[in-house]
Amino acid sequence: MGVPGTTDIIDRLTALLSGPVQGLGLDLEALDLSKAGKRSVLRVAVDKDGGVSMDDVAEATKVVSDALDEADLMGGNPFTLEVTSPGVDRPLTLPRHWRRNATRLVKVSLTEGEELTGRIVTSDEDSATLDVGGTEVTVALASVAKAKIQIEFKREG
Incomplete structure (x- = not known):
């Protein structure tokens, strides 16, 4: 849950932080600003093909912190910065999310109401093929209303 009226600040933070994060070879996946007592918490999620390492998170934290200090978009208000990778529960909304989760089990709700659960075989900019x-069923990404990775404690095969 974001802080009320933060859409403008989130847009400005996204514009500010996208370049430095991409300069590290990472994608800025999400920004969230919420209140925690008298402080705000800025959560920044970064990702890349192959997943992010602790070193990636440390480098991203430094460039994000430096950019925030330089721009002072937080208005001098106290805040905590958290840089992390997106959780497994993040919905698949972009073609790169499908690509990065190849071979994973996904539950897909289509815009027509149909639901499928299958393993991602391949994907491209427009579609994903599921087992x-x-x-094999090919699904147009434009027809996906919602898609989430399913957690497997004991993966088959």
Whole structure:
């Protein structure tokens, strides 16, 4: 839950931080600003193909912190910065999310109401092919209402 009226600040923070984060070879996946007592908490999620390492997070924290200090978009108000990778529960909304989760099990709700659960076989900018019970099904990304990775404690095969 973001702080009320933060849409403008989130847009400005996204514009400020996208360049430095991309300069590290990372994608800025999400920004969230919330209140925690008298302080605000700025959560910045970064990702890349192959996943992010602790070193990636440390480098991103430094460039984000430096950019925030230089621009002073937080208005001198106290805040805590948290830089992290997106959680496994992040919805798949962009083609790169599908690519980065190849071979993972995903539950897909289509805009027509149909639901599929299958393993991502391949994907491109427009579609993803899933193995649904041994049958390959190609889904247009534009027809996906919601898609989330399913947590597997004991992966088959």
